Each structure stands twice: as C-alpha cells, then as structure tokens.
Amino acid sequence: MEDSLGVYFVPAFVGLGAPYFDSYARGTIIGISRGTTKHHIARAALESMAFQVKDAFNVMEKKSGFKLTKLRADGGGAKSDFLLQFQADILGIPVERPIITETTTLGAVYAAGLAVGYWDSFEEISEFWKIEKRFEPQIGEEKRQELCAFWDKAVKRSMDWLE
Numbered sequence: 001m002e003d004s005l006g007v008y009f010v011p012a013f014v015g016l017g018a019p020y021f022d023s024y025a026r027g028t029i030i031g032i033s034r035g036t037t038k039h040h041i042a043r044a045a046l047e048s049m050a051f052q053v054k055d056a057f058n059v060m061e062k063k064s065g066f067k068l069t070k071l072r073a074d075g076g077g078a079k080s081d082f083l084l085q086f087q088a089d090i091l092g093i094p095v096e097r098p099i100i101t102e103t104t105t106l107g108a109v110y111a112a113g114l115a116v117g118y119w120d121s122f123e124e125i126s127e128f129w130k131i132e133k134r135f136e137p138q139i140g141e142e143k144r145q146e147l148c149a150f151w152d153k154a155v156k157r158s159m160d161w162l163e
Contacts, residue, residue, distance in 0.1 A: 004031075004043045007030070009044040009154075010154050010155050012028065012155075019059050024161055026158060028157060030158075031154070050087040054087075054090045070093050071091060072129075073087065073095055074100075076102075078098075081133070084133075088135040090144060090147065092137050097131070099132040
C-alpha cells in the first residue's frame with residue numbers, strides 16, 4: 001500500500017504527552033473517506049508511532065540544543081521494515097536496527113556485568129551493538145513537511161475532547 005489515503009490515527013487514549021500535554025485529548029481516527037480500507041487504518045496506526053517519535057525528537061532537540069543525526073531503534077516495533085523506513089522518512093535521518101532488537105533484558109545483563117566488574121565501562125559494552133539494517137530517508141523535505149503538517153492538524157483535532 002502506497003500511503004494511508006490521508007487517514008491519521010492519534011492514539012491519545014489517556015491524553016497527549018510532550019509536546020502537547022493535554023490530558024483531555026482522546027484517540028482519534030481522522031481523514032476517513034469512502035475509499036478507506038482497514039489497510040489504510042492499519043497503516044495510519046503504524047505511522048502514528050513514527051509521528052510520536054518525531055514529536056519526541058523535536059522536544060529533545062529543542063531542549064538540548066543538539067541536532068540528532070540518527071536513531072537506533074529497538075523493541076518489537078523495530079522488527080517492522082515499514083515502520084523503520086517511515087520513521088527515517090519522517091525524521092529525515094537514518095534509522096538503524098540492531099541485530100538484537102529485544103534489549104530490555106540485555107540492558108539488565110550489561111548493568112549487572114558492570115556492577116560486578118565483568119565489563120569495565122559503557123564504551124566496552126557499546127562495542128557489542130551491531131547494525132542489522134540501516135534505513136535512509138527516501139522522501140524529500142516538502143513531502144516530509146506535508147505529512148507532518150497533517151499529523152499536527154490531526155493531533156489538534158483530538159485535543160480538548162473532554163472538559
């Protein structure tokens with residue numbers, strides 16, 4: 001499927017966090033037309049994950065003063081080539097998936113190893129991180145801005161639902 005056919009899903013089930021901070025927002029599916037299928041809605045749900053990461057990135061860059069140059073993805077969502085490609089497209093930076101995507105337990109192992117002196121430093125542990133696949137942005141700035149503008153519009157429509 002080439003796109004979401006203009007469908008946007010805002011998963012504000014308990015409100016919105018940064019950068020919106022609206023506890024009265026609620027989940028919204030917007031942009032549905034007679035041509036919309038369940039596939040467009042599913043794609044919009046996946047895209048919403050990337051848009052939320054984009055929102056968090058914007059906050060981090062603004063607060064830190066640093067321009068982030070890549071994203072390293074992990075967890076269940078990182079197994080989706082579609083999601084990681086869309087993430088790279090929306091952020092306009094490369095997204096890297098490691099060989100090992102389930103890193104919660106691995107992080108605990110690394111912390112324990114550091115605590116008992118098995119490893120000497122974070123730098124030593126970071127050498128274990130290996131890229132399985134790298135996703136480069138494939139859309140231009142104009143298209144990126146268009147998609148993000150519609151996301152922002154959809155988010156605003158979900159806001160202040162409760163009073």
